[in-house]
């Protein structure tokens with residue numbers, strides 16, 4: 381695309397007038413060459429006019445070859461769904477890490493639910509409300525991660541028998557409110573650290589998974605802040 385400001389257009393029109401008189405007597409190729417000389421003089425950027433017709437044809441040929449290859453690959457590996465040759469991460473490892481994250485989120489749901497139903501004492505009301513809210517958000521994270529695992533062709537692992545061993549954070553059944561909050565804060569800090577590592581490891585290899593984890597990480601940081609605030613209020 382050629383992009384010119386109004387004054388540049390007027391200047392060009394003035395300079396092109398004498399050339400236009402000759403256009404009837406010269407070939408299209410020559411007239412294009414004349415236009416190119418004027419534009420070059422004005423430092424106008426245009427890939428179309430910078431290239432000779434032969435160069436342009438070569439560029440178009442390469443581009444068409446690329447499209448054909450893309451289409452052939454997309455058709456050949458249809459069963460891989462959204463995973464194409466352009467996928468830049470270690471898929472098997474990504475699925476393993478996502479299943480660890482799924483286990484972590486599910487354990488967080490269970491821990492927060494346990495804390496919500498058992499919180500007692502003067503400060504319990506505010507804390508219990510936070511526990512319940514966090515439980516809901518951890519469930520949303522688990523659902524997003526499970527959906528992404530399935531989208532990538534993996535198997536989301538909900539097996540309760542191995543849940544705690546696959547989770548980064550731990551379950552907690554403390555009876556004291558302050559202990560509950562401390563354990564939740566520690567669990568959130570573990571989640572923040574592990575998501576930060578996974579995001580850095582993914583880099584540009586799988587931008588969709590990385591963006592999802594970045595959104596989850598932001599919420600985990602808020603959870604950690606909430607727990608720290610509750611802890612300060614209770615002490």
Ligand SMILES: [Fe+2]
Pocket residue numbers: 485488517518521571596600
């Ligand atoms: Fe979470």
Ligand SMILES: [Fe+2]
Pocket residue numbers: 488514518568571599600603
């Ligand atoms: Fe959290």
